[in-house]
Amino acid sequence: MTARIALRGVAKQFGAKQVLRGVDLAVQPGESLVIIGGSGTGKSVTIKCILGLIRPDAGSIKVDGREVTGLKGRALADHQARFGMLFQGGALFDSLPVWRNVSFALSGSVASRRAAAADNLARVGLGSDVLDLRPSSLSGGMQKRVALARAIAARPEILFFDEPTTGLDPIMADVINDLIRTLVTDLKITALTITHDMSSARKIADRVAMLYEGSIIWQGSRDELDASGNPYVDQFVHGRADGPIKMPLRTL
Amino acid sequence: MSPVTTLAHALIALGTVVIGLFAAIGRLARFAVTLVGRLVRPPWYPAQLFEQMLVIGWFSLPVVGLTALFTGSALAQQIYIGGSRFNASSTVPAVTVIGIVRELGPVLGGLMVAGRVASAMAAEIGTMRVTEQIDALTTLRTDPFRYLMGPRVVAAVLMMPLLVLVSNALGVMGGWLLATGRLGFNSAAYLNTTAQFLKADDVWSSMVKAAVFGFFIALMGCYHGYHSSGGAAGVGRATTNAVVSAFILILLSNLIITVIVFGS
Numbered sequence: 001m002t003a004r005i006a007l008r009g010v011a012k013q014f015g016a017k018q019v020l021r022g023v024d025l026a027v028q029p030g031e032s033l034v035i036i037g038g039s040g041t042g043k044s045v046t047i048k049c050i051l052g053l054i055r056p057d058a059g060s061i062k063v064d065g066r067e068v069t070g071l072k073g074r075a076l077a078d079h080q081a082r083f084g085m086l087f088q089g090g091a092l093f094d095s096l097p098v099w100r101n102v103s104f105a106l107s108g109s110v111a112s113r114r115a116a117a118a119d120n121l122a123r124v125g126l127g128s129d130v131l132d133l134r135p136s137s138l139s140g141g142m143q144k145r146v147a148l149a150r151a152i153a154a155r156p157e158i159l160f161f162d163e164p165t166t167g168l169d170p171i172m173a174d175v176i177n178d179l180i181r182t183l184v185t186d187l188k189i190t191a192l193t194i195t196h197d198m199s200s201a202r203k204i205a206d207r208v209a210m211l212y213e214g215s216i217i218w219q220g221s222r223d224e225l226d227a228s229g230n231p232y233v234d235q236f237v238h239g240r241a242d243g244p245i246k247m248p249l250r251t252l
Numbered sequence: 253m254s255p256v257t258t259l260a261h262a263l264i265a266l267g268t269v270v271i272g273l274f275a276a277i278g279r280l281a282r283f284a285v286t287l288v289g290r291l292v293r294p295p296w297y298p299a300q301l302f303e304q305m306l307v308i309g310w311f312s313l314p315v316v317g318l319t320a321l322f323t324g325s326a327l328a329q330q331i332y333i334g335g336s337r338f339n340a341s342s343t344v345p346a347v348t349v350i351g352i353v354r355e356l357g358p359v360l361g362g363l364m365v366a367g368r369v370a371s372a373m374a375a376e377i378g379t380m381r382v383t384e385q386i387d388a389l390t391t392l393r394t395d396p397f398r399y400l401m402g403p404r405v406v407a408a409v410l411m412m413p414l415l416v417l418v419s420n421a422l423g424v425m426g427g428w429l430l431a432t433g434r435l436g437f438n439s440a441a442y443l444n445t446t447a448q449f450l451k452a453d454d455v456w457s458s459m460v461k462a463a464v465f466g467f468f469i470a471l472m473g474c475y476h477g478y479h480s481s482g483g484a485a486g487v488g489r490a491t492t493n494a495v496v497s498a499f500i501l502i503l504l505s506n507l508i509i510t511v512i513v514f515g516s
């Protein structure tokens with residue numbers, strides 16, 4: 001079986017800062033993979049490379065066996081259209097009302113796009129009363145849900161979630177986790193989620209991979225997470241300050 | 253430090269600045285070529301274009317109009333004072349109309365619109381960049397060059413000449429108001445002389461300048477906004493840079509066009 005997404009040796013450097021140092025990773029069709037890792041380890045950069053928003057310096061990225069690095073113009077747009085992406089901050093267009101946000105990638109009459117927006121909002125548990133509101137007038141949790149509705153509106157084959165629960169209260173976080181799990185199961189979508197929230201990872205993941213210092217240092221099924229035998233994973237999963245991962249702290 | 257090393261350091265610093273300048277011009281030129289290349293091919297977004305025409309054209313009218321009116325009056329007053337020394341105070345209408353239409357109308361209009369519009373564009377696009385809305389556009393099958401920046405550039409190029417026409421008219425009117433109200437000019441004679449001295453070429457060059465300024469204003473707003481990074485502070489820097497660079501490009505291109513059109 002060809003992997004839906006396969007990364008080999010993906011590297012990316014910004015200025016003098018080497019963010020990714022050869023990421024090897026495969027996501028199988030219909031699977032929910034979660035990448036865990038500390039802030040600033042390059043998780044967002046990794047998915048932006050897959051999406052073609054950032055061009056990696058080296059390495060290969062294949063989607064369904066087809067190389068996608070270096071795509072341009074129409075081919076790149078077609079590639080990007082296969083993905084739905086939930087951005088870290090939601091990235092809703094604040095100049096447009098909710099319904100235009102959700103139906104942004106859809107075509108058709110105003111009535112049909114509004115109806116489609118309402119459908120997708122219902123899927124994430126929002127009523128049609130929010131259709132005409134501006135994103136800025138919504139709470140953080142509602143914004144995330146609207147962004148989720150927008151990400152699934154065009155029925156993409158692959159969904160990316162960038163820190164879907166960051167900044168939400170624990171209950172709302174669990175609502176979002178449930179939604180993601182349901183979407184993946186119901187729509188049979190391949191999902192790649194980035195998070196540093198372990199309860200979220202446990203809920204969403206079939207498989208977990210850990211990104212540390214620019215490469216994947218461990219991967220395994222969700223059940224193997226607690227017995228990974230990897231001290232880095234152990235420290236991260238249990239949220240300990242002591243361990244092999246050192247935070248670059250300076251006394252003020 | 254010895255004088256030689258000081259000199260060497262100075263040369264290195266100068267070299268770095270020059271290289272940086274050329275690199276910046278290169279990046280900007282590439283951006284402009286990409287932008288123009290994209291916006292001549294569909295999809296087009298007429299609703300976006302219309303909105304930008306309104307924002308740039310209509311809402312700039314008050315500030316551009318007032319600037320022209322006040323400057324026209326002040327100009328007439330100074331020409332009168334200067335002219336009186338050579339017994340040539342009758343040149344007020346002729347010099348005012350030439351000064352306004354050839355230089356001050358387009359330049360001051362351009363600077364005012366740059367202050368209003370280039371900053372707003374940089375702030376808006378910059379905020380969209382740092383909040384990942386530009387990435388979101390791309391993943392939603394929408395090219396930010398065509399959807400966001402193309403309409404802004406086209407709207408600015410179309411609206412600036414119209415704004416400058418209004419600016420010219422109000423500038424001349426400012427001169428006329430002051431000359432007839434305070435300096436004792438005969439109204440009909442003033443307007444007659446104005447019409448006599450105003451050539452079609454002056455109006456054309458004025459509109460060409462306006463279109464060029466419009467292009468630079470929108471280009472600077474979009475370029476700096478699109479390349480902003482680093483949160484709110486980055487957006488602030490982008491806004492400042494957009495206005496300053498638009499000012500410089502307006503003044504420089506004005507000089508070049510003036511020398512080409514009127515210098516020979």
Ligand SMILES: Nc1ncnc2c1ncn2[C@@H]1O[C@H](COP(=O)(O)OP(=O)(O)O)[C@@H](O)[C@H]1O
Nearest residue numbers: 014019037038039040041042043044045046481
């Ligand atoms: N466009 C960019 N330009 C420069 N540096 C960047 C850019 N995007 C990300 N970085 C840097 O790369 C590192 C990893 O970023 P990111 O992938 O967003 O981290 P995270 O794992 O928290 O998602 C950070 O140090 C960030 O500053």
Ligand SMILES: [Mg+2]
Nearest residue numbers: 043044088162
């Ligand atoms: Mg991130």
